[in-house]
Amino acid sequence: MSDTVDDVDLPYDEDEASQQEKIQSLEERLEILEAQNEEMRDKLLDANAENNKYQQKLERLTHENKKLKQSPLFVATVQEVTDEGVIIKQHGNNQEALTEVTDEMREDIEPDARVAVNNSLSIVKPLSNETDVRARVMEVTESPDVSYEDIGGLEEQMQEVRETVEMPLEKPEMFDDVGIDPPSGVLLYGPPGTGKTMLAKAVANQTDATFIKMAGSELVHKFIGEGAKLVRDLFDVAREHEPAVIFIDEIDAIAAKRTESKTSGDAEVQRTMMQLLSEMDGFEERGEIRIIAATNRFDMLDRAILRPGRFDRLIEVPKPNAEGREIIFEIHTRGMNVADDVDFAELAVDAEEASGADIKAVCTEAGMFAIRDDRTEIRMEDFRSAWDKVQAESDEDEEVSKTFA
Numbered sequence: 001m002s003d004t005v006d007d008v009d010l011p012y013d014e015d016e017a018s019q020q021e022k023i024q025s026l027e028e029r030l031e032i033l034e035a036q037n038e039e040m041r042d043k044l045l046d047a048n049a050e051n052n053k054y055q056q057k058l059e060r061l062t063h064e065n066k067k068l069k070q071s072p073l074f075v076a077t078v079q080e081v082t083d084e085g086v087i088i089k090q091h092g093n094n095q096e097a098l099t100e101v102t103d104e105m106r107e108d109i110e111p112d113a114r115v116a117v118n119n120s121l122s123i124v125k126p127l128s129n130e131t132d133v134r135a136r137v138m139e140v141t142e143s144p145d146v147s148y149e150d151i152g153g154l155e156e157q158m159q160e161v162r163e164t165v166e167m168p169l170e171k172p173e174m175f176d177d178v179g180i181d182p183p184s185g186v187l188l189y190g191p192p193g194t195g196k197t198m199l200a201k202a203v204a205n206q207t208d209a210t211f212i213k214m215a216g217s218e219l220v221h222k223f224i225g226e227g228a229k230l231v232r233d234l235f236d237v238a239r240e241h242e243p244a245v246i247f248i249d250e251i252d253a254i255a256a257k258r259t260e261s262k263t264s265g266d267a268e269v270q271r272t273m274m275q276l277l278s279e280m281d282g283f284e285e286r287g288e289i290r291i292i293a294a295t296n297r298f299d300m301l302d303r304a305i306l307r308p309g310r311f312d313r314l315i316e317v318p319k320p321n322a323e324g325r326e327i328i329f330e331i332h333t334r335g336m337n338v339a340d341d342v343d344f345a346e347l348a349v350d351a352e353e354a355s356g357a358d359i360k361a362v363c364t365e366a367g368m369f370a371i372r373d374d375r376t377e378i379r380m381e382d383f384r385s386a387w388d389k390v391q392a393e394s395d396e397d398e399e400v401s402k403t404f405a
């Protein structure tokens with residue numbers, strides 16, 4: 001829509017201005033309008049250019065997003081950066097490939113760098129170096145600070161771990177003299193928070209062995225193609241630190257029963273497990289290294305892992321009974337200022353179904369109740385309230401895990 005001449009606010013007085021004055025005013029007005037028009041056009045051009053830039057950025061991000069969603073990614077090592085492209089070698093199957101990269105990516109890549117590649121072997125991103133990965137998945141402790149006295153209610157289990165792990169480390173000659181091979185691996189199984197990790201740490205402490213922990217889930221879920229290599233690394237690190245206790249937590253993540261599905265993730269889990277079995281089978285040359293594995297899901301384990309010479313000693317680590325719970329209460333309140341009215345036997349009966357980890361949480365919570373009440377002494381009522389709280393929290397957790405199951 002345009003204004004008609006009648007609507008226009010004229011820059012002169014219609015009745016009084018001379019013809020000459022009218023022309024001059026109109027010329028001046030025209031000049032101003034032309035300048036304004038020019039300015040608006042420049043702004044429009046700038047806005048268009050800006051728009052184009054955002055459009056391109058949006059396309060790049062959408063593309064990037066799509067690329068990242070094409071999981072899983074595989075791990076490869078850069079062999080050579082050539083004018084034709086980058087030569088990479090995929091981990092796991094050792095397949096070599098020539099792949100093209102953008103100029104920006106080329107700047108970030110050098111021979112021996114590890115990169116994540118997608119299904120079509122395009123480099124998606126460079127990876128942090130190997131030591132970072134090792135550090136992320138392996139916990140190496142020269143002397144863990146857990147001793148047998150810190151563990152409550154697991155006398156039998158402790159005895160068995162001592163025989164099967166401690167004896168071969170401390171008196172290997174006894175096994176030679178008798179002429180039997182010590183068990184290579186011990187499998188601890190039972191509900192979460194019952195002291196499996198503590199048992200492994202205590203035996204390492206007792207034997208002055210280095211404690212090396214790796215979580216099965218870390219081994220397989222981080223990057224496809226890395227699992228088997230990390231298992232090799234794990235045993236290399238153990239050899240460097242002999243005597244050593246290797247603790248593989250959540251072993252079910254690598255040693256679950258074979259499923260029907262043939263996804264690349266499954267193949268990766270299989271490769272990781274085969275590597276673990278072969279490391280264990282070649283165990284005699286490995287000297288003073290003992291392996292302890294743990295799982296909360298014994299029912300899921302592939303039986304191959306339980307054959308003789310592998311994890312052939314199975315030790316169940318159940319939740320503690322009332323007597324065990326009482327001892328665990330005593331252990332975790334050793335350094336606490338507990339009032340005379342506190343009766344651990346009674347608390348142990350009340351806290352049915354509690355794991356060692358729950359009891360530890362109850363003791364800490366009880367201390368918090370005393371602090372909130374401005375007291376330095378912890379009373380029976382604090383422990384009772386703490387148990388109610390811990391129980392309510394674990395019920396909540398259960399609800400959440402059911403919701404997401």
Ligand SMILES: Nc1ncnc2c1ncn2[C@@H]1O[C@H](COP(=O)(O)OP(=O)(O)OP(=O)(O)O)[C@@H](O)[C@H]1O
Pocket residue numbers: 150151152153154191192193194195196197198199249294295296328331355356357358360
């Ligand atoms: N039997 C126990 N005696 C004393 N404290 C215990 C016992 N069991 C568990 N705890 C306490 O709970 C914490 C967690 O226990 P731990 O990590 O050994 O459990 P876990 O069986 O390895 O659990 P998960 O299967 O979840 O790894 C311990 O650091 C300790 O404070």
